[in-house]
Amino acid sequence: MKALIRNIGHLYKTRWSFKLAAVYLLLLLMLILALPVLPLPYLPNELDLQHTFQKPFINSQHLLGTDQLGRDVLANLLHGARNGLSVAIPVMLLSAFLGTTIGVVAGYYGNYKLRISYLKAFIVSCTIVSGLYYLGYVPVQASIQALPIHITYTTIATGLGIWFALWLVLYPVLKRFLPSSYTIAIPVDSFMLRLTELLASLPRMMLLIGIAAFASPSVLLLSVVFICTYWTGTARLARAEMLRIVQLPYIEAALSTGMRHRHVIIREALPNMVTPVVVSFVFGVASLLAIESTLSFLGIGFPADFASWGRLIGSIRQNLSAWWLLAFPGAFLALTVLALQTISYHLIRLYQAR
Amino acid sequence: MRASLLVKKFLSALVLVWLMLSAVFMLSRMLPGTFGEEKMLQSQEGFYSQSNHTSRAAAYNELLKRTRQDLPVFYFSLAPINLQHNTGYSYLVPDPEWHGLHNQYHFWLNDLLQGNLGTSFVNAKPVTIVIREAGTTTLVISFVSLALTIAIALGAGIWMVQDTGKKLRKPLLATLVVLDSMPLFVFSLLLLLLLANPDAWQVFPVFGLGISLPGSEHIWLSQAPYLILPVFCLTLNNVPYLTNQFYNYLSGTLQAGYIRTARAKGLPSGQVVTKHALKNALLPVITVLSDMLPALVAGTVVIETIFAIPGLGRLLVSSVLARDFPVIIGVMVLVAIVKMFSNILADIAYATTDPRIGRRAA
Numbered sequence: 001m002k003a004l005i006r007n008i009g010h011l012y013k014t015r016w017s018f019k020l021a022a023v024y025l026l027l028l029l030m031l032i033l034a035l036p037v038l039p040l041p042y043l044p045n046e047l048d049l050q051h052t053f054q055k056p057f058i059n060s061q062h063l064l065g066t067d068q069l070g071r072d073v074l075a076n077l078l079h080g081a082r083n084g085l086s087v088a089i090p091v092m093l094l095s096a097f098l099g100t101t102i103g104v105v106a107g108y109y110g111n112y113k114l115r116i117s118y119l120k121a122f123i124v125s126c127t128i129v130s131g132l133y134y135l136g137y138v139p140v141q142a143s144i145q146a147l148p149i150h151i152t153y154t155t156i157a158t159g160l161g162i163w164f165a166l167w168l169v170l171y172p173v174l175k176r177f178l179p180s181s182y183t184i185a186i187p188v189d190s191f192m193l194r195l196t197e198l199l200a201s202l203p204r205m206m207l208l209i210g211i212a213a214f215a216s217p218s219v220l221l222l223s224v225v226f227i228c229t230y231w232t233g234t235a236r237l238a239r240a241e242m243l244r245i246v247q248l249p250y251i252e253a254a255l256s257t258g259m260r261h262r263h264v265i266i267r268e269a270l271p272n273m274v275t276p277v278v279v280s281f282v283f284g285v286a287s288l289l290a291i292e293s294t295l296s297f298l299g300i301g302f303p304a305d306f307a308s309w310g311r312l313i314g315s316i317r318q319n320l321s322a323w324w325l326l327a328f329p330g331a332f333l334a335l336t337v338l339a340l341q342t343i344s345y346h347l348i349r350l351y352q353a354r
Numbered sequence: 355m356r357a358s359l360l361v362k363k364f365l366s367a368l369v370l371v372w373l374m375l376s377a378v379f380m381l382s383r384m385l386p387g388t389f390g391e392e393k394m395l396q397s398q399e400g401f402y403s404q405s406n407h408t409s410r411a412a413a414y415n416e417l418l419k420r421t422r423q424d425l426p427v428f429y430f431s432l433a434p435i436n437l438q439h440n441t442g443y444s445y446l447v448p449d450p451e452w453h454g455l456h457n458q459y460h461f462w463l464n465d466l467l468q469g470n471l472g473t474s475f476v477n478a479k480p481v482t483i484v485i486r487e488a489g490t491t492t493l494v495i496s497f498v499s500l501a502l503t504i505a506i507a508l509g510a511g512i513w514m515v516q517d518t519g520k521k522l523r524k525p526l527l528a529t530l531v532v533l534d535s536m537p538l539f540v541f542s543l544l545l546l547l548l549l550a551n552p553d554a555w556q557v558f559p560v561f562g563l564g565i566s567l568p569g570s571e572h573i574w575l576s577q578a579p580y581l582i583l584p585v586f587c588l589t590l591n592n593v594p595y596l597t598n599q600f601y602n603y604l605s606g607t608l609q610a611g612y613i614r615t616a617r618a619k620g621l622p623s624g625q626v627v628t629k630h631a632l633k634n635a636l637l638p639v640i641t642v643l644s645d646m647l648p649a650l651v652a653g654t655v656v657i658e659t660i661f662a663i664p665g666l667g668r669l670l671v672s673s674v675l676a677r678d679f680p681v682i683i684g685v686m687v688l689v690a691i692v693k694m695f696s697n698i699l700a701d702i703a704y705a706t707t708d709p710r711i712g713r714r715a716a
Contacts, residue, residue, distance in 0.1 A: 133432075133448050134446075137432065138445060141434065145434075151445060154443065154446070155445065155446060158446050194370075197370055198370050198373055198374055201367075201370045201371055201374045201690055201693060201694070202374055202378075202686060202689065202690050202693070203647065203648030203651045203652060203689060203693070204648060204652075205648065205651060205652035205655060206648075206651060206670075206685075206686055206689055207378075209655070209670060209671070209674055209682075210378055210381075210382075210674075210682055210683075210686055211381065212674060213382075213673070213674035213677060213679070213682050214381055214382045214679075286535075290537040293537060293539075294537060294538070294539055294652075294656060297539050297656075298655070298656070298659055298671055299675070300671065300674055300675075310539075313539070313540065313543065316543060316547075317660075320546070320547065320551055321551070323547060326540070326543050326544065326547060330536075330540040330543070330544065333537060333540060334532075334535055334536040334537070334540060337535040337536075337537070338531070338532060338535035341531065341534070341535050342531075345531070
């Protein structure tokens with residue numbers, strides 16, 4: 001982590017393109033954070049039907065012009081930046097976390113190293129199945145059918161009770177009678193690879209469009225789908241890094257001092273792969289911004305009142321001479337993606353050169 | 355590559371495609387809101403129908419029956435939580451129900467295996483015909499664009515590693531990075547505004563594919579001008595990535611020892627690259643090419659929507675907006691199968707160009 005910060009500082013001082021990108025992104029971030037206190041005359045969804053397709057720099061009320069419904073371009077631009085980043089950053093944080101965890105475990109343990117006793121495997125599968133029913137199926141059904149709330153509470157309480165009984169009563173009791181030397185190897189690695197292949201069997205865009213078609217437009221649902229499809233990139237990277245790190249001598253040294261696997265992963269291996277994970281995070285944010293605006297340009301998946309650059313650009317299709325509807329948001333989008341890509345490019349170059 | 359390995363790969367790919375498509379199908383049926391539910395079950399008189407509520411409900415049930423949506427979704431299910439029938443806390447015990455073969459999934463899979471994708475909800479045409487009508491245009495666009503992309507990327511890559519291209523290498527790579535950062539829809543709208551706009555230069559026709567009478571002979575000739583701009587956009591969208599990859603492989607190969615040998619024996623640098631380095635640098639490109647299919651699919655969706663070309667991408671978008679599930683799933687089936695075959699083809703091509711791989715894997 002320290003090395004990463006030092007690297008960033010070094011790049012900031014020596015590479016002008018890195019500096020430019022970083023300054024641009026910081027300015028954008030500050031603008032977004034200051035959005036609630038900025039004196040904008042309009043909200044992004046406020047209609048002004050007297051002034052449709054206003055040209056920019058003419059009307060002092062609509063500084064950057066308006067679209068076909070008189071919505072202010074400037075307000076949409078800033079709110080679009082906020083909405084885009086507030087989808088992309090949390091989604092990418094979660095999927096980077098998920099991907100790193102899965103990739104690290106898969107790369108470290110491989111197919112044979114992770115062994116647990118039959119008893120524990122049994123208890124874990126019971127936990128998963130009961131969790132799916134009591135904490136998943138019944139609460140979801142109850143909320144869809146609008147059943148009385150006490151049903152949700154009782155099932156969740158029952159589910160937690162069953163977990164409690166499984167782990168604190170059944171597991172210690174059975175452990176006395178069954179020898180824990182019978183162990184089963186869990187093929188985490190091939191499990192992860194199959195899962196990635198499965199998710200890659202349909203193009204991501206296809207999957208997003210399909211799921212957007214089946215459900216009503218919702219930012220939350222789309223974010224979940226983003227997370228489910230974006231973790232694979234980070235996971236593949238983390239797995240490859242882990243495969244490289246595991247065979248280094250210092251891991252063997254750490255193991256020979258009697259460190260547990262978990263500690264070796266967290267304290268020894270993870271700090272050495274911070275840079276690639278950060279790079280994949282930055283890269284993912286850029287790609288998410290592009291995909292988010294493409295989807296809202298197509299009018300798929302996001303609610304109609306979700307202000308975004310893509311929606312703003314999409315309104316140009318009503319009037320092809322309204323160049324300002326493309327120029328401002330398009331330039332912002334391309335610049336932001338370019339800045340993010342520049343940063344990840346420099347980071348990866350430095351990492352590879354080492 | 356050995357045939358047994360090929361069969362094994364094919365089978366595992368088939369299983370993956372089956373799992374994915376089943377998941378998509380289940381998702382499409384389990385999320386609430388069926389086609390026509392909103393319009394047909396509204397309690398007030400609507401714009402489209404003045405009949406009373408009961409007859410509309412009857413029509414809705416008829417629709418469900420015809421599209422088999424009244425059947426259970428899967429072979430088994432958990433009984434719904436019903437407060438009227440069971441009292442107390444019976445919902446705490448799961449109650450699985452067995453439906454037998456008479457379910458939506460079974461019928462769908464049966465039809466799919468027989469090559470029947472159902473009929474469109476929108477116009478009651480068979481989905482296979484709808485897809486075939488739209489597919490030819492998309493096929494032409496993506497193939498032409500892919501061929502152009504490969505040609506440009508190879509040319510630019512070979513040119514950049516040679517001494518003649520040394521001066522322009524840096525600005526070219528920087529241009530590619532900038533080009534790569536611009537999303538396709540922004541880029542194509544920009545070109546549309548500049549090159550097909552009465553306010554700027556009107557070089558190309560703007561939308562659609564022009565008027566084509568059925569049976570006319572020179573249909574491709576009349577459509578060609580309409581396709582130039584879309585193909586150009588799609589090509590330029592994919593060029594940066596491929597060029598970059600190819601350039602990296604090529605300059606990596608040029609570090610190898612046998613290249614130094616070739617240079618030492620006095621070959622001109624152009625011949626060193628084309629005769630010696632190119633073959634080995636092309637190997638990884640095969641995998642990259644088969645990985646480019648998703649970008650191509652996403653690209654055609656955007657391109658066809660912007661330029662109003664009646665192809666698969668636009669079909670997909672319009673079916674999504676109309677919630678025409680059979681067509682959506684049909685397009686997905688097609689893309690998944692194409693992707694599966696392109697992966698297998700890449701494996702075969704890789705193994706034939708590099709005999710070491712087949713031997714190692716076998």
